Amino acid sequence: MTFDGTLDGRVIVVTGASRGLGRGMADWFAAQGARVALCARVQPEPPAAPAASYTASVDVTDPAAVRAFATQAADRLGPVDLWVNNAGVLEPVLSQRELTATALADHFAINVGGVLHGTQAYLAVLDAHEHRGVLANISSGASMAGRAGWSAYCAGKAAVDRLTETIALEEPERLTAAWSVSPGLVDTAMQEYIRGLSADQFPSVQWFKDRKRNNAFNEPWWVAQTIASWCFGGGERPASGIARIPDQAG
DSSP states (O other), X not given: OOOOSOOTXXXXXXXXXXXXXXXXXXXHHHHTTOEEXXXXXXXXXXXXXXXXXXXXXXXXXXXHHHHHHHHHXXXXXXXXXXXXXXOOOOOOOBOTTTOOHHHHHHHHHHXXXXXXXXXXXXXXXXXXXXOOEEEEEEOOGGGXXXXXXXXXXXXXXXXXHHHHHHHHHHOTTTEEEEEEEEOOXXXXXXXXXXXXXXXXXXXXXHHHHHHHHTTOOOOHHHXXXXXXXXXXXXXXXXXSXXXXXXXXXX
16 A cells, blocks of 8 residues: 655644554654644654644543543644544553442543543534544454453454444534544554463464564554545545454555
């Protein structure tokens, strides 16, 4: 997947953009000329690219904070063309015998509530600016099937898939597309944490270690480039709903 166009004049928001996949996507978008608004619990550094940017410390579990960030982003940079709900966590990694309802609710508050709050904030600024745009919610292949130890993560990502499918049906006048994007395996700090787990904690750990040994990953810029090509490249878009980033290695 290649992107031969330009993002000059485009405004893109990325949550969870202080590190990992979010940071890598943000840097690529900015390098292509996009004006980017970035948030995370720890305020992201502005990208090195010369395009305009806005960064803020935002807890995505706080709907008022997300709404204020969205308003500031659109006021400073212009109407938002693409909103990427990327903020999320993996923990807790526990069997269901050990998982408490409180721990599950705390996980959902970030991985599901954060997507809901970001989506609602995006719709509000689209309304305010009478604009149309694209929503991309970062999901995971874990949304499609359970993995032992990942009850919270698998259930949360499945919820993200369903939220995305639903908002695409509800908001066709504001959203030109809404995708729940599985980015493939990206070698972030989350992957390092996974590979450090024991087989007792996470029985699938060897599969992730094998992927590391074979360097079988998608890079953040590849994920960003693919999403940009869907949004702005002029080619065929995936249908609204579930979208998968192709393997970078082909």
